[in-house]
Amino acid sequence: MIAVFGHLNPDTDAVTAALVYANLLSRQGTPAVAYRLGELNFETAFVLREAGVAAPELLSSLPDGHDVALVDHNESAQSLSGLKKLSVTHVVDHHRLGDLETSQPATLRFDPVGCTATILLRLHLEANLPVEPTDARLLLSAVLSDTLHFRSPTTTPADREAAAFLAPIAGVADVTTYALSMFAAKSDLGDTPASTLLKMDYKVFPFGAQQAGAQKWGLGVIETTNPGYVFGRQAELLAAMQAEKAAAGLDGLILSVVDILNETNHTLVAGESEAEVMRAAFGATVQGGMADLGHRISRKKQIVPALEAHFAP
């Protein structure tokens, strides 16, 4: 039985990809079960609730040598702890290839598209398997989520085609209204503790030389239709960021507040050293602990590559 899971601090693409890929593998004769590596965010909870699908079980560890399939990630820092001791038999991902190695030949499928869901649709079509209506709804939701309803620069024509193909199977007549209701659910943050807000969409990246001199940065993102709510909690968030930076032994930590509808990014910095890097890497102005990153709304395509280039040996 293969355990299928997306990255830590899962988002809608990570959770739905695990569910749909586990179902696809099982339908193809390879028994598989979906898991998640963290709490659902508000958007994903909304998506699963609307689809009538139970959340996959939370997974915290597996015995050495257990077969696993990774979706929507491949780097060990974003995966189950002890990944190097597990047997990775399958990967479906749309990120750059990081430190993954496999002990045996495996099934790997990476395409440079906007979300894992688009690749999963291709796998169905290539296998001549119909996408089940519930899976179509999960995949459509993931496309809309990861591409911010096609606003993100990570969007490719294949993602738009995937959404157009999936919507009628999913029974979603008005995709725009559905996307807005997903984003509203994501933005309804209520009294969520600041430490939780920080970690909702949060990944740790190594930058620079692999050995001595490597930098470990935490990059959080809050995509919202209501950025004013987040800015109103800046003091709390700053305290949570500084606590996390110290606790995790990070060299830097930033939290990007992405205004989905206006496509802007105002990034909170944990301290002056991060502010310096924002100025040097992005030419950003930094005021009141907040860097104006303009229209750079994609961590993957616009934030990580600039920081990689900045820290390159």
Place this chain on the structure above:
Amino acid sequence: MIAVFGHLNPDTDAVTAALVYANLLSRQGTPAVAYRLGELNFETAFVLREAGVAAPELLSSLPDGHDVALVDHNESAQSLSGLKKLSVTHVVDHHRLGDLETSQPATLRFDPVGCTATILLRLHLEANLPVEPTDARLLLSAVLSDTLHFRSPTTTPADREAAAFLAPIAGVADVTTYALSMFAAKSDLGDTPASTLLKMDYKVFPFGAQQAGAQKWGLGVIETTNPGYVFGRQAELLAAMQAEKAAAGLDGLILSVVDILNETNHTLVAGESEAEVMRAAFGATVQGGMADLGHRISRKKQIVPALEAHFAP
């Protein structure tokens, strides 16, 4: 323009995969050119001659940042020197994933099948593109070569299906006769220098811990229908092996003589330390500088994993 190439010391799968994938990418609107990273072996030269195809150009270096597509390999030790400074945009491979990283999301396709050719056939079918007759002949040859006409334990049902699908398109009416003529060409080693025989199908693998304590081994293979010819040159080969081991700073070097028709493996060892490892890792008897590895005829599936386990920290 993407440069497409297989591994150093190319075999039939590496050379034909570069040719066919470069053609497929070009047909799909991504201009690509095939290269090879070394001299053709006798089998590959026979295959290209019979197919009426010119050998791809020899490649020794590329400018930093050049786009490349890797076929039939992914580890930097088996690739163009300076790979880490090139931009890997595509990989099609059937080996375990090694130390490859990509700076950007890329198109990666790894399937655990017997040869790269089987994956390339899938890519044609998935794209609804007919396989051109010459490409079908190249792919069929690669399937027969890498699986030793379905004798190797690396053979999967998909490889047999691929050959059955390709043979009529290639115009090869009698696959068994064609395979035997390929193997005869491969075994007609004439007065090839011992140093060339050693390197015809030769790869360097790191074993054990990544940092301190890592072992670098050279693993050569001669697949032949005439092993007596090779054994008759054992003294010369031993001298070539010891010279290569010293020149390349290797911790170990072995040369497996695989009898294709009888499916046996007698492996020449460069010295007593390799003999010890053959006994410990395979329980082999070693006599006269030759280890009897029984029916272990696949380096990928039967030799490398046992050495990896032997040297694991």
